[in-house]
Amino acid sequence: MTTIRMVSRIPPALDHVRLLSSCVRGISLEFLAGKPYVELVELAVAEACTNIVRHAGAPTAGEIELEVVIGDTDIDFVLRDRGDAFAPAATEMPIVDPNKPETLPEGGYGVPLIYRIMDAVQYAREGTTNVLRMRCVRPADSV
Amino acid sequence: MDLSTREDGIVFIVEPLLTRLDAQQAPAFKLQLLGYIDAGHRNILLNLSRVTFLDSSALGVMVSALKRLGRDGELKLCGVQAPVRATFEITRLHRVFSLFDSERDAVASFA
Numbered sequence: 001m002t003t004i005r006m007v008s009r010i011p012p013a014l015d016h017v018r019l020l021s022s023c024v025r026g027i028s029l030e031f032l033a034g035k036p037y038v039e040l041v042e043l044a045v046a047e048a049c050t051n052i053v054r055h056a057g058a059p060t061a062g063e064i065e066l067e068v069v070i071g072d073t074d075i076d077f078v079l080r081d082r083g084d085a086f087a088p089a090a091t092e093m094p095i096v097d098p099n100k101p102e103t104l105p106e107g108g109y110g111v112p113l114i115y116r117i118m119d120a121v122q123y124a125r126e127g128t129t130n131v132l133r134m135r136c137v138r139p140a141d142s143v
Numbered sequence: 144m145d146l147s148t149r150e151d152g153i154v155f156i157v158e159p160l161l162t163r164l165d166a167q168q169a170p171a172f173k174l175q176l177l178g179y180i181d182a183g184h185r186n187i188l189l190n191l192s193r194v195t196f197l198d199s200s201a202l203g204v205m206v207s208a209l210k211r212l213g214r215d216g217e218l219k220l221c222g223v224q225a226p227v228r229a230t231f232e233i234t235r236l237h238r239v240f241s242l243f244d245s246e247r248d249a250v251a252s253f254a
Contacts, residue, residue, distance in 0.1 A: 014167040021196075039226035040233075046198055050166045096235040102213065106206045109234045110199035116233050 004070040009063040012053050012081065020066050021046040024077065031070050034139040037117055041136055044117040045077050047110040048088075048132055056083025056130060072138075074119070079132045086130055087123045091115045144171035148179070154250045155179060158190040169200035176208045185216030186253045190246055192222025197230055205240065217241075221249035 008023055010016035021042050028041040035041075045066070052064055061083030069076040093112040094105040115121050120135040145160040157179065164172060179187065189205070191197070209218050221243040223231070231237040243249035 014165075017167070018163065018165065037226075037229055037233075040229055043196065043198060043226075043230065046165065046196075050198065050200070054166075093234060096239055098238045101209050101239060104206045104210060104239065106203040106210070107199070109202055109236075113199060113230070113233060 003072075004068075006068045006070075008066045008068075010049075010066075012056075012061045012064050012083070014050065014053055016064075017046055017049045017053065020049055020064070023066070024068075027068055027070070027075070028136075031075055032136055032138060034141050035136065040113075040117045041077075044114045044134060045079070047114050048079050048134065051086065051088065051110060052079065052081045052083060052130070056081050056086045074138055075136045077118075077134045077136070079130075079134075081130050082128050083130060085125050087125075088114065088121070088132070144168050144175060146172075146175055151250050152253075154186045154188050154253050155184040156188045156190055156246070156250075158192070159194055162193055163196045164191075164194050164201035165196065165198045166200040169204050172201065173204040173207060176204060177211055180208060180211045180216070185212065187212070187216065187218045188246070188249050188253070189218065189220045190222050191220055191224070191227060192246075194222075194227055195224055197227045199234075202230070202234060202236060206236070209239070217253065219243065219249050219252065221246045 010020055024045045025042040028038050032038045061081040065080040067078040088111045090111055094108045118134040119137045122133045124131045147158040147160055149156050219241040223242050
């Protein structure tokens, strides 16, 4: 199969995140069919976009770019923005104690969700650009 | 944010009338949900049967509501679709919230 490459760009605003999210849903259902939690690939990309909007200095971040590279064995979802450097931290899921609801954290679930859903996640600062690469391995029967 | 509310006995049922509960909706969702609690509702059932996408911001709203209720009330969920249920399972919050398939079973569990 020939590698397919798609690039989309949106302004750094929450009301535009759903547009990218919808694109990712379509791609996932088409090219990742059979993968556990395939519906959540959309969630992982949306969480990453929301982080950019909230934390990377938007609206000075410029446009958010999503590059999707569909290969024979995997799909890369690559997000780029020109906001403040922001390496996703706290990759461990917050501790949830059902017996102590008063201690439940109200945030901190987003980045760990990305790491659980995607097969590989890598952040780099390339010049003035934040680059977040999220890889999904394609199930054999989806190729 | 479009929410439908109704009462069934002692249970106050809140149903989002949209398919997506995300960071854009979260502030209004939180305001409304905490408003119901502050108005005195203690047995709250969130019917998520229309929701197919739920992000960490929406999860945070539910946790916030649960904490606002404290030991004096309950927040349960029903109509949770597979992708949303998976989100609860990955975050382990399915251990905190009671999830029911049907609204009827969920309402009965409050008794």
